[in-house]
Amino acid sequence: MEKSVIVKDVTKKYKMYARSSEKILDLISPKGYGKSFYALQGISFEANKGDVIGIIGVNGSGKSTLSNIIAGIIPPTSGTVEIKGEAALIAIQSGLKKELTGRENIELKCLMLGFDKKQIIELTPQIIEFADIGDFIDQPVKTYSSGMRSRLGFAISIHIDPDILVIDEALSVGDQTFADKCLDKMNEFKEKGKTIFFISHSISQMKKFCEKALWIQYGHVERYGPMSEVMPEYENFIKKYKKMTKKEKKAFQESVQKSRMMNA
Numbered sequence: 558m559e560k561s562v563i564v565k566d567v568t569k570k571y572k573m574y575a576r577s578s579e580k581i582l583d584l585i586s587p588k589g590y591g592k593s594f595y596a597l598q599g600i601s602f603e604a605n606k607g608d609v610i611g612i613i614g615v616n617g618s619g620k621s622t623l624s625n626i627i628a629g630i631i632p633p634t635s636g637t638v639e640i641k642g643e644a645a646l647i648a649i650q651s652g653l654k655k656e657l658t659g660r661e662n663i664e665l666k667c668l669m670l671g672f673d674k675k676q677i678i679e680l681t682p683q684i685i686e687f688a689d690i691g692d693f694i695d696q697p698v699k700t701y702s703s704g705m706r707s708r709l710g711f712a713i714s715i716h717i718d719p720d721i722l723v724i725d726e727a728l729s730v731g732d733q734t735f736a737d738k739c740l741d742k743m744n745e746f747k748e749k750g751k752t753i754f755f756i757s758h759s760i761s762q763m764k765k766f767c768e769k770a771l772w773i774q775y776g777h778v779e780r781y782g783p784m785s786e787v788m789p790e791y792e793n794f795i796k797k798y799k800k801m802t803k804k805e806k807k808a809f810q811e812s813v814q815k816s817r818m819m820n821a
C-alpha cells in the first residue's frame with residue numbers, strides 16, 4: 558500500500574492568556590508564562606492512497622484542528638506531517654476572502670496553486686456551474702449565506718483536483734440536492750484512488766461513505782481502524798456519556814479539560 562499521509566506525534570498547543578499583560582510576560586520570560594491548552598496531544602497515524610477516513614469525536618476533541626493541520630492551513634506545535642501531493646481543505650469558512658467576489662476567489666485560489674491563465678479560463682465556468690449560486694458569483698463573499706460559502710468552497714476545492722481532500726462539515730449546510738452532488742464528486746475522487754478525510758456530525762453519512770475511522774478523543778487518538786469496528790465503540794461511548802447525570806458529565810468534562818491544560 559502506498560502511503561499518502563504520515564502523521565507523527567503531532568501536538569497543537571494554544572496559549573490561554575487571562576490578561577494581555579500575560580502575553581508580554583510570556584514573550585520575555587525564558588520559560589514562557591501562562592497556561593497552555595493542548596488541542597492535540599501526540600497524534601500519530603498513517604493513511605494510504607485511496608483511503609476514505611472519517612474523523613469522529615465529540616465537540617472540542619480536536620477534529621477541525623487536525624484537519625487544518627493535514628491541509629497545511631495551520632502548523633503543528635510539534636511533530637511532523639508528511640503529505641504526498643497537494644492537500645485541499647473544504648470547510649464552511651475555508652480560505653475564501655470575504656472582501657473579494659466569488660469569481661475573484663476562484664481566480665485567486667487557482668493563481669495561488671500555480672495554474673496559468675488558460676487553465677483558469679477553462680476551470681472558472683465549471684466551478685461556477687457546480688457552485689450554482691447564480692448572480693451572487695459577482696458579489697463579495699461577505700454577502701453570502703453559510704450554505705453559499707460552502708458551495709463555492711466545495712466547488713473550488715473539488716475542481717483543483719487535489720491528491721488529498723479534507724472535508725470538514727462542509728456538507729452540513731445547504732440542501733440535500735447539493736449534498737448529493739458533492740457526495741457523487743467525492744465518490745469520483747474515491748474511485749481515482751485519492752485520500753479523503755471526512756468530518757461530519759452525521760453518523761449515517763460517515764458509515765455510508767468511509768471505510769476507516771479515526772476517533773479523536775480530547776486531543777488523543779482513541780482508536781483507528783475499520784469503520785465497522787471503530788464506530789460501534791464510539792457509539793457505545795456516546796450512549797454511556799448520554800446516560801451520565803449532569804453532575805457526572807461536568808466532572809468528566811473537567812477532568813479531561815484539566816489533562817489538556819499545562820503551565821507555559
Ligand SMILES: Nc1ncnc2c1ncn2[C@@H]1O[C@H](COP(=O)(O)OP(=O)(O)OP(=O)(O)O)[C@@H](O)[C@H]1O
Nearest residue numbers: 571594595596614615616617618619620621622623
Ligand atoms: N485558536 C484557538 N485558541 C485556543 N483554543 C482553541 C483554538 N482553536 C481551537 N481551540 C480549542 O481546541 C479544542 C479542539 O477544537 P476543534 O475545533 O479542533 O475541535 P472539534 O473536534 O473540531 O470540535 P467541534 O466538533 O465542536 O467542531 C477545543 O477545545 C477548542 O476550544
